[in-house]
Amino acid sequence: MFMHVFTYRLKCLVRNRQTVFWTLFFSLLLATMFCLAFGHLTSEREKFEPIKAAAVDNQAYREDVRFRQVLEHLSQPGDNQILDLVIVGKQEAEKLLEEGAVFGIIAVGGQGGSNPGAVRTQGGQAEAEAETETDVDTDADTDTDTGTGTDTGADTGTDTGTDTITLTVKERGLKQSILKAILDEYVQASRTVASILATNPGAARQLAAELQQRKGYTEQVSFSDAVPDTMLGFFYALIAMACLYSSFWGLRNTVDVQADLSSKGARRSVAPTHKLKVVVADAAAALVVSFAEVLALIAYMGLALKVRFGSQLGYVVLTCLTGCIAGVSLGHFIGTYVRGSEGFKTGIMIGANMAMSFLAGLMWVDIKHIVHLKAPVLAYINPATLIADAFYSLYVFDTHRRFFLNIGLLCLISAVLCTASFLRLRRERYASI
Amino acid sequence: MQVFKVYFKVLRGTAAPLAINLCVFVGLAVLFSSTAPETDPGGFEPVRTPVTVINRDVDGEIARGLVDYLGGVFRLVDYPDDEEKLQDALFHRMVEYVVIIPPGFSDRFLSGQDCAIRKVIVPGSTSSHYVDISIDKFLNTVRLHHMYGRSRNYEASGAELVALAMDDLSVDVPALLKVADGRAGGDPPGHSYYYRYCAYALLAMVTMGVSSIMIAFNRPDLYLRNLCSPIPRRRINIELALGHGVFALGCWGILVALSFVLHGKTLLESGLAGLYALNTLVFALVCTAIGFVVGNFVRSVDAQAGAVNVIALGMSFLGGVFVPQSVMSKPVLTAAKLLPSYWFVRVNDAITEVSAFTPGKLSPVFNGMLVQLAFAAAIFSVALLLSKDRSVSSV
Structure with missing residues (x-):
């Protein structure tokens, strides 16, 4: 039944x-x-791709050979490429930023964000701004010292030194933050070199070599084979x-x-x-x-x-x-x-x-x-x-x-x-x- | 107004599912408003990626320094050293990077031996690159000070090295946030999210309510009974339409009132409440038209529930209600243009971008609303035409 x-x-x-x-x-x-x-949204959204950025092609940028070299190095095609850089005039850069074709404008000489509506910030600390400019001055001196006989020797004596590097972005985001982190690293490394040379002037040559070869300190491990796709x-x-x-x-x-x-x-x-x-x-x-x-x-x-x-x-x-x-x-x-x-x-x-x-x-x-x-x-x-x-x-x-x-x-x-x-x-x- | 009164008696029968739909939406809205991005700080602030640090080298000064440094740059989220919990957190992006500092890391680092920080990440993600940069930057700075910082006969302690590195890393590049037409870029405010989710609530509630009424009034025996009643057919239709209008308006009113309860302050400050409400009202009209179609072509409650859910969830997902249009692929977006929910979300986003009531800023808003009205008119017309054919043939 x-x-x-x-x-x-x-x-x-x-x-x-x-x-x-x-x-x-x-x-x-x-x-x-x-x-x-x-x-496939997660993989598309989160996947790292070289960050599109525009560098303002002005006198200060052309004269800052070492900075140019760093940016070019970061833009080299390959697995380690971090930037997808275009070097254009100021107006063109602003147009690209407005259209969303680039995530940020990098400018030497403080000209990146010269539009009247720009809000200037310093990572939330206004007083740090003056300090940065002073630091970059130090950095310039350092470049001159350390550059002799090293890869950066070409720009020894030609660095303007007094120019501030600025980043202009349209909105807050991860890619913009990475751009800032890269530029921060440049000025921070310069400060490190300056402070080391103040106590150990003989280390200039080794430091220059060290700066060319950044060491990676992270090693990826995983708890399982699963791809964490939200x-x-x-x-x-x-x-x-x-x-x-x-x-x-x-x-x-x-x-x-x-x-x-x-x-x-x-x-x-x-x-x-x-x-x-x-x-x-x-x-x-x-x-x-x-x-x-x-x-x-x-x-x-x-x-x-x-x-x-x-x-x-x-x-x-x-x-x-x-x-x-x-x-x-x-x-x-x-x-x-x-x-x-x-x-x-x-x-x-x-x-x-x-x-x-x-x-x-x-x-x-x-x-x-x-x-x-x-x-x-x-x-x-x-x-x-x-x-x-x-x-x-x-x-x-x-x-x-x-x-x-x-x-x-x-x-x-x-x-x-x-x-x-x-x-x-x-x-x-x-x-x- | 007999038909109008009966309308709401019939509607009472669907009160429970309507209330549940409203509750789901309210839950969604409250949760989203509690997790919506905070107000814009007014300038560029780097993103503070959520990072969990598992420090197994508790006594190591370098390890402690690294934790302090990461705490200043990222948002450190506390999680126990438990694999399952960490996997859970990473999968749901409560953290995007797990840093594991192995025991004895500081000693090996200072003695120049090979050592590495273990990381558990979303492979190949942008955020993992971001954190990598900071970890490498800190440790490379410490290493340079350790190797070259002092003359050979002075060995700096780990704490001193960390202090020197922290000092170096305290400088940064000025970042300028370009302000476009008075509105700084950034995440949309909470009320924008709220109104976007209204599309789902309206679709579910209005479509369900209107179609329930139409199914009841279209039951063959009742339909024929009404045809021979002394009330003219035209009057029945007018009263039904009035009922649909009042019901849709009621749903719209509840959602708008709720928006003021949850986001009243920011909504009033933005000066855009009227535009958001108007866009929602236009979409309510579209939903009424959809409900009218469903009610005319579906005979049973089971099929109605299926149709309402397919329409509400389908339109919401494909139109960009639950997943932002900005992250949807181009082919899907192209197809989504055939859905009114796409235009609703587009107008909603355009309203969020309105900084001044200029024709340039308002034209995408009103154009989008007109497209939605055209959808409503087209859906109504097709439904009326086909239902007339069918009613004539059935009689």
């Missing part, structure tokens, strides 16, 4: 085209939209939403089993089949349909959209299955406990699913982590967050502690929802329908 109920229930569910659209095609559509809108969070939240949409099938089951909600429910209530058998067979059919849909979604995302899930396929499938069980249980729970028409129940379920998916990061990816930090309890009772976090922990961590915590909590929530629903459904009697 179980197989009979199960088979016919399966047929009923699969033939409900609107719910099939809602639970399968909507997720596929949304995944495609996500991929189009920001599929945008994956959107896709994981979408899978969580798709799993929770199994609740539509669960809700359909409860409507079709309650005599006061549908004629089908009335017919089935008087059938001699045990209620538990009917409910379990219905739930199993709903689970089969929703699990197949989520697997189709995973296959589409993994194969067509190239979303990364890590290499542990078995655990990915387990997460989908657990998520679908939680979704079907949720649908049963809402179907039995929310009183009202089917439309009202559907509305409540969509709203609840949206709210849970939102907290899992569907609309704002950072929210999941913020909830984890600020209100961890909310993260532990929200099935959508647990599903998304299970995918996340599979992808990011080498251990499975957090993954199994998520799966365990999902199972617990499903068990509680199922038990509560069945207790409500069993032995239900109607005075009138």
Whole structure:
């Protein structure tokens, strides 16, 4: 009898085209939209590329041979290229900055930001400005001293020395900050040389050589092979939403089993089949349909959209299955406990699913982590967050502690929802329908 | 006004999903306003990248100096020396660079042995280059002082070397922030984000509400019953349209009122509240038209919910509501021009850029609003035309 109920229930569910659209095609559509809108956004946004900058071609710049050499060195094509420099007149540089073609204007002689609307700042310390100019004076003297017989010898005696290097930017940003850091390093290195030569004048030659060969002190290590792509969070939240949409099938089951909600429910209530058998067979059919849909979604995302899930396929499938069980249980729970028409129940379920998916990061990816930090309890009772976090922990961590915590909590929530629903459904009697 | 009264009775049935949509939006708006960038400091300030330093060389003076220096340049975020927590933080960009100073680093550095700071980063990212520059700069400066700073018979201590390096690194190049037409560049203010997210709230709420009414009034039995009622068809339509208008206006009013609750001060100071509200009102009209279409062509509640969600989330993601248009790829942006949400966001961004009410500044704002009105008119026209055909054929 179980197989009979199960088979016919399966047929009923699969033939409900609107719910099939809602639970399968909507997720596929949304995944495609996500991929189009920001599929590879993280790598494109964060990837380092040589910073476009304009140097003002004026008398002071041409005469500052050492500074020119430094900029040219940083602009050399290759793996270590930091700047993508154009050398143009002042007006052209300002035009490029205005158009957004460059991130900053580098000028020697304080002419970079000569527009009347410029606000002059000094890293937030106004008094430092005068100091810098004095320092650059020192720097110039140093150049003259150290340049003899070294690579910078060409400019010995030709440095104007008294000119200030300025940077003009249009907005605050990482690339602008790097430009400033590079220019800061130039004046800071000059100051270092000056202060060393004040106590050890004999070190000029070695210092000049040292300045040519900056030593790198960092060594990259990684905790795992996972590329920390923030945008994956959107896709994981979408899978969580798709799993929770199994609740539509669960809700359909409860409507079709309650005599006061549908004629089908009335017919089935008087059938001699045990209620538990009917409910379990219905739930199993709903689970089969929703699990197949989520697997189709995973296959589409993994194969067509190239979303990364890590290499542990078995655990990915387990997460989908657990998520679908939680979704079907949720649908049963809402179907039995929310009183009202089917439309009202559907509305409540969509709203609840949206709210849970939102907290899992569907609309704002950072929210999941913020909830984890600020209100961890909310993260532990929200099935959508647990599903998304299970995918996340599979992808990011080498251990499975957090993954199994998520799966365990999902199972617990499903068990509680199922038990509560069945207790409500069993032995239900109607005075009138 | 029987139909008008019934309109709101029917609407009561969708109150719960509408309220949940509003709550999701309010949650989003409050969270965003609490995490929105702070007001512009008034000049150029280098970005303070979030960095976590795990110092395993606690007693080393060079290590301590490096931590102090990084603290002055970047925003140091405290995290325990726990791999899982650090990975979590890096993945969610709570930190963008994890510096791990190995035990005995200072001693090896001062004795001239090979030593390195370990870093956990987003590979190849711009921010990692930025932090690399600072770490190398500090350690190279210390190294130069250590190797050449004093005569050979005087060995400077680590603390002295750090002090010398800190002194050298205290100078910087003047950075000028070019002010364009009275408005300094920088992150948009919080109220700009708020109004951008209004697009999702309006799409979800207005489309859901209007389509629910249309589905109820288009049910075949009710439709035929209304046709033979003594109220003329024209009057029913007018009262329905009035209901749609009042409902859309109500949603718009709630969102605008909420904007003043959350961002009242900055909104009033900017003088742009009227423009933002007007743009949102125009978009509410577009949403009403979309709801009208959905209600006319969808018969069941399930399909309606699907359609509303596809439209609200799809238009929001592709139009640049959740992800800024500035970071979207050109082909997607080109396709997005066919969506009214794209024009809403574009106008919203243009309003944020308005520094003076000059024709040059206002023309993109009003042009964008006109495009949205054209969308609304086109959607309404198509819906009316097709629904007329269908109603005639069904009867």
